[in-house]
Amino acid sequence: MTPRRRGWSLRHYMAVFIAVLLVVASGAAVAVWTLTEQDARQAAAAEANFAAGAAAKEIANELALLRETTDGLAANPQAAVIVSTPGASCNLTFAGGILFTVGHVDVLDSDGAVKCSSRPRASGPVYGSAAWLPTSLHIPLMTAPYLDPATGQISIVVTSPIRGIGTILGVVALAPVGPNLAAMLGGARHLEFLVTTTDTNTVLARSLQPALWVGTKLAGTPFKGSAGPVERRDVDGTARLYGQAAVGSTTWSVFAGADRNAALAVADQFANWSLAIILAGVGMMLVGSFVVFRRIAEPVRRLSLVMRRSTTGTAVDAVAGTGASEVTALAEDFDDLMASVKRELADRLTSEHKAMISERNYRMLFESHPQPMWLYDVDTFAILKVNDAAIEDYGYSRDEFLNMTIKDIRPPQDVPKFLELMANSPTFDRSGPWSHTLKDGSTIQVVITSHAITFGEHHARFLLAENLTESRRLELELSQAQARAESNAELGRAKDEMLSVVSHEMRTPLASIVGFTELLVTRDLTPQQRKEYLEVMLQEGLRLTALITDFLDLRLIERGHQTMRLAPADIGALITRSIALTGDGGPPIELRLPDNLPLVRVDSDSIFRVLTNLLSNSRKYSPDGGAIVVGAGVVDGMMEVYVQDHGLGIPSDATTQVFEKFYRVEGADHRSIKGTGLGLAISKNIVEIHGGKIGVRSEGAGKGSLFYFTVPLAQERAQTGDVLVVEDDVGYAQLLEAELTLKGLSSIWAPDAETAEHLVPNVRSVVLDLVLPGLSGEAFLDRLRAGHGLGMPVVVLTLKDLDSAASMSLQRAGATAVLHKGSDSAAAAATILAATLDREKVAI
Amino acid sequence: MNGHVNGYHTPQGLPTLPTVVIADDEPSMRLLVHATIESDDYTVVEAGDGTQAWEMIQQHKPSLVLLDVQMPGKSGLEVLQLVKADPSLTSTRVILLTAKAQESDIETGLIAGADFYLTKPFSPLDLLTRVEEALQLT
Numbered sequence: 001m002t003p004r005r006r007g008w009s010l011r012h013y014m015a016v017f018i019a020v021l022l023v024v025a026s027g028a029a030v031a032v033w034t035l036t037e038q039d040a041r042q043a044a045a046a047e048a049n050f051a052a053g054a055a056a057k058e059i060a061n062e063l064a065l066l067r068e069t070t071d072g073l074a075a076n077p078q079a080a081v082i083v084s085t086p087g088a089s090c091n092l093t094f095a096g097g098i099l100f101t102v103g104h105v106d107v108l109d110s111d112g113a114v115k116c117s118s119r120p121r122a123s124g125p126v127y128g129s130a131a132w133l134p135t136s137l138h139i140p141l142m143t144a145p146y147l148d149p150a151t152g153q154i155s156i157v158v159t160s161p162i163r164g165i166g167t168i169l170g171v172v173a174l175a176p177v178g179p180n181l182a183a184m185l186g187g188a189r190h191l192e193f194l195v196t197t198t199d200t201n202t203v204l205a206r207s208l209q210p211a212l213w214v215g216t217k218l219a220g221t222p223f224k225g226s227a228g229p230v231e232r233r234d235v236d237g238t239a240r241l242y243g244q245a246a247v248g249s250t251t252w253s254v255f256a257g258a259d260r261n262a263a264l265a266v267a268d269q270f271a272n273w274s275l276a277i278i279l280a281g282v283g284m285m286l287v288g289s290f291v292v293f294r295r296i297a298e299p300v301r302r303l304s305l306v307m308r309r310s311t312t313g314t315a316v317d318a319v320a321g322t323g324a325s326e327v328t329a330l331a332e333d334f335d336d337l338m339a340s341v342k343r344e345l346a347d348r349l350t351s352e353h354k355a356m357i358s359e360r361n362y363r364m365l366f367e368s369h370p371q372p373m374w375l376y377d378v379d380t381f382a383i384l385k386v387n388d389a390a391i392e393d394y395g396y397s398r399d400e401f402l403n404m405t406i407k408d409i410r411p412p413q414d415v416p417k418f419l420e421l422m423a424n425s426p427t428f429d430r431s432g433p434w435s436h437t438l439k440d441g442s443t444i445q446v447v448i449t450s451h452a453i454t455f456g457e458h459h460a461r462f463l464l465a466e467n468l469t470e471s472r473r474l475e476l477e478l479s480q481a482q483a484r485a486e487s488n489a490e491l492g493r494a495k496d497e498m499l500s501v502v503s504h505e506m507r508t509p510l511a512s513i514v515g516f517t518e519l520l521v522t523r524d525l526t527p528q529q530r531k532e533y534l535e536v537m538l539q540e541g542l543r544l545t546a547l548i549t550d551f552l553d554l555r556l557i558e559r560g561h562q563t564m565r566l567a568p569a570d571i572g573a574l575i576t577r578s579i580a581l582t583g584d585g586g587p588p589i590e591l592r593l594p595d596n597l598p599l600v601r602v603d604s605d606s607i608f609r610v611l612t613n614l615l616s617n618s619r620k621y622s623p624d625g626g627a628i629v630v631g632a633g634v635v636d637g638m639m640e641v642y643v644q645d646h647g648l649g650i651p652s653d654a655t656t657q658v659f660e661k662f663y664r665v666e667g668a669d670h671r672s673i674k675g676t677g678l679g680l681a682i683s684k685n686i687v688e689i690h691g692g693k694i695g696v697r698s699e700g701a702g703k704g705s706l707f708y709f710t711v712p713l714a715q716e717r718a719q720t721g722d723v724l725v726v727e728d729d730v731g732y733a734q735l736l737e738a739e740l741t742l743k744g745l746s747s748i749w750a751p752d753a754e755t756a757e758h759l760v761p762n763v764r765s766v767v768l769d770l771v772l773p774g775l776s777g778e779a780f781l782d783r784l785r786a787g788h789g790l791g792m793p794v795v796v797l798t799l800k801d802l803d804s805a806a807s808m809s810l811q812r813a814g815a816t817a818v819l820h821k822g823s824d825s826a827a828a829a830a831t832i833l834a835a836t837l838d839r840e841k842v843a844i
Numbered sequence: 845m846n847g848h849v850n851g852y853h854t855p856q857g858l859p860t861l862p863t864v865v866i867a868d869d870e871p872s873m874r875l876l877v878h879a880t881i882e883s884d885d886y887t888v889v890e891a892g893d894g895t896q897a898w899e900m901i902q903q904h905k906p907s908l909v910l911l912d913v914q915m916p917g918k919s920g921l922e923v924l925q926l927v928k929a930d931p932s933l934t935s936t937r938v939i940l941l942t943a944k945a946q947e948s949d950i951e952t953g954l955i956a957g958a959d960f961y962l963t964k965p966f967s968p969l970d971l972l973t974r975v976e977e978a979l980q981l982t
Contacts, residue, residue, distance in 0.1 A: 511876070512876055
């Protein structure tokens with residue numbers, strides 16, 4: 001078995017699916033994490049930038065406010081007074097701002113001595129050594145960082161000159177500025193604020209640890225060492241995200257820094273959640289896949305195992321409890337399929353086994369049967385098989401038989417009859433007697449039983465021959481044995497009874513004949529008496545003769561020894577002829593025949609006998625006249641013929657008995673009517689041999705009766721051939737047909753001219769006997785020539801020695817050739833062949 | 845036609861001749877028997893079946909009955925039994941005529957009380973002898 005390309009298993013697909021799922025999930029997690037972090041970074045940076053800007057603005061505002069204050073004080077004339085007047089009283093207050101919360105305002109003279117201060121205990125010169133003092137007497141200044149000697153704090157110094165004699169000094173401590181910025185703008189991120197001078201890189205303010213860092217240099221700190229303008233470390237080394245802004249007119253910079261880790265922690269948290277969700281999803285997918293795998297792949301695998309082993313166990317059990325409903329349904333379907341397959345297999349095995357046994361029995365029966373048997377092909381007639389009995393009885397070897405056809409064991413004259421029988425034979429058929437020719441040339445009489453059979457590829461027929469000679473001897477032995485055992489044999493009693501009846505029936509006419517003879521011999525009688533007695537004797541003698549004839553005929557027919565030649569026949573012609581034979585005396589006979597009645601398949605002589613018998617009965621039992629009606633018609637595929645009279649009728653209880661031998665209807669009217677008592681029994685036998693039925697319907701005594709019988713219709717295929725032989729002599733017709741067969745011509749037979757008229761269109765030539773019952777040969781020829789012209793060759797047969805004139809007149813009437821019946825039949829066949837083939841006129 | 849009376853010409857009330865009844869369903873047989881035994885010494889009456897024969901026997905109280913055994917209606921043997929069973933017919937003689945020719949039939953006939961038995965075909969002269977014997981006995 002070539003391995004089937006299977007593709008991936010479900011397991012493979014599941015693995016790939018899970019791998020892809022993991023890749024996509026991790027990709028998604030990374031992407032989410034990256035994007036979230038970037039977002040968080042940008043948000044923090046933006047916030048820091050904004051805070052730096054706001055801080056720078058606020059610092060600028062507060063500086064401007066301080067400047068405004070000092071400038072305002074310097075412009076006040078009282079300032080000069082205070083500078084120039086020792087001990088002048090003054091009152092200064094440092095209001096402060098939001099950022100600049102700690103500081104003081106002083107009035108200084110040109111030596112830097114404090115003349116007036118917002119501080120409570122300010123006195124004496126403090127700022128004499130300040131570098132900015134000389135300049136500040138003339139122009140406004142701002143300096144930072146500056147270590148305020150008065151407070152010891154690093155501060156911003158703003159001065160405004162008082163007409164060259166002094167200066168207004170504003171001092172703001174830098175230490176609180178950082179924390180104030182953080183308090184004001186630090187927000188949720190707790191931003192770190194760092195204010196530096198750009199030129200000196202000195203820390204002016206810091207929201208964290210201001211005491212440590214204010215006034216220190218940036219150089220060397222991690223802040224200064226960081227490369228990035230946004231992300232850098234603060235002075236303590238903590239990573240931050242910075243925003244930066246310049247403060248107004250100063251050279252100061254404000255940095256607002258968000259703690260980088262804190263800022264990104266949110267993003268990390270978010271990323272972690274996403275990852276957790278993705279992982280949970282992946283996990284659920286894995287579980288789902290596993291379940292699906294368990295519910296489908298595994299049951300399917302088990303199902304597949306069961307199917308592979310498939311002799312034991314059921315698929316439903318294999319997937320029970322684990323399979324998805326589709327799989328279970330599949331398993332059930334599989335089980336059903338398997339069950340039906342097994343059943344069918346078992347049936348087939350059984351029937352094959354039976355067929356084998358039957359064939360073996362059949363072969364044994366065939367081979368060892370004591371009677372000869374053949375099997376032959378119905379198309380070629382070739383003998384296919386022959387049994388030992390046939391080889392022994394017929395003298396041919398098996399090989400010789402197998403090279404023969406079934407036709408070869410028959411005398412040539414029987415072949416057409418055989419072919420006709422085969423053409424019409426039913427599935428099962430028993431017929432005879434037939435002649436079979438043995439190898440030594442002798443002929444035996446056989447009864448043939450045959451039936452159709454299919455043998456290999458042949459349409460065959462099985463044929464069994466019963467040797468009649470032998471069977472008759474056996475029959476005799478049997479009857480002797482039966483006679484010996486008569487005391488207990490039903491058959492013996494029946495025969496006795498029959499013998500008694502026959503004896504009685506014969507003794508009665510015999511008694512009349514013997515008795516009257518004795519009277520004639522012994523008495524002196526008047527001539528009138530003599531005549532009367534002699535007439536009775538004649539009648540009784542005739543009656544006795546008829547009785548013997550009928551009785552022997554009946555026995556022949558009953559035993560199947562009466563030769564019946566079944567052939568297409570015109571029933572109408574038979575009826576018409578039988579009416580003609582019945583004669584003119586008695587009640588009128590009315591004929592009711594529909595047009596175009598199909599041909600029947602009968603032995604014409606026998607059916608003619610049935611018809612004359614029924615007609616004469618009707619006459620006999622219609623003593624008071626009344627019309628007799630004879631008719632025919634097709635009923636249920638059979639030809640039904642009826643004879644109806646208005647005579648004595650038949651009691652309803654006797655309608656079957658009338659067909660029994662010697663049965664007589666009781667009653668005075670019937671008794672006086674003579675007959676052999678065998679006519680209806682003979683008729684019944686004849687009709688039944690034809691496969692028909694006979695019966696009688698009567699309303700009862702005195703109401704007339706209707707006798708009917710049925711016979712089969714002729715089959716179409718039995719109605720065609722090369723030559724139509726119109727001949728009432730069955731024997732001569734058969735001889736001629738056999739010769740025609742030898743010449744290679746097929747033939748069909750018509751017993752009378754009426755039947756022939758139906759068959760003429762189906763043949764190529766006609767052989768015509770001139771002396772026929774009913775329509776004469778001459779009349780038929782006239783009609784044929786009138787209807788068909790000269791196209792149909794007609795070879796005329798005659799018993800008469802025709803002189804040339806008569807022969808000529810026949811030829812003028814349309815005979816193609818004239819043959820004498822006494823001439824050689826082979827030569828006759830040659831003439832017919834010539835006429836058929838050449839359609840030439842041949843004269844003999 | 846059946847059952848008509850031949851030769852029944854004795855007027856009623858006068859001393860009557862002995863009567864012979866012939867019963868046979870075959871007309872030719874009745875004709876033969878009738879022709880054979882035709883006589884002025886007795887009257888012959890014909891019957892076509894057993895039933896008719898019994899009616900005539902009861903009517904005529906015949907001296908002799910010639911009975912065919914196988915007849916429609918009543919068989920010859922049935923009529924014979926009726927005759928034997930009828931006290932008014934003790935003097936009636938019966939001769940059976942039959943086509944049956946077997947021993948058992950003859951025995952049956954004689955046991956039933958027939959005076960004689962003739963098998964068809966029979967000799968008419970023989971029959972006449974038997975008839976005369978039977979009538980002389982009366």
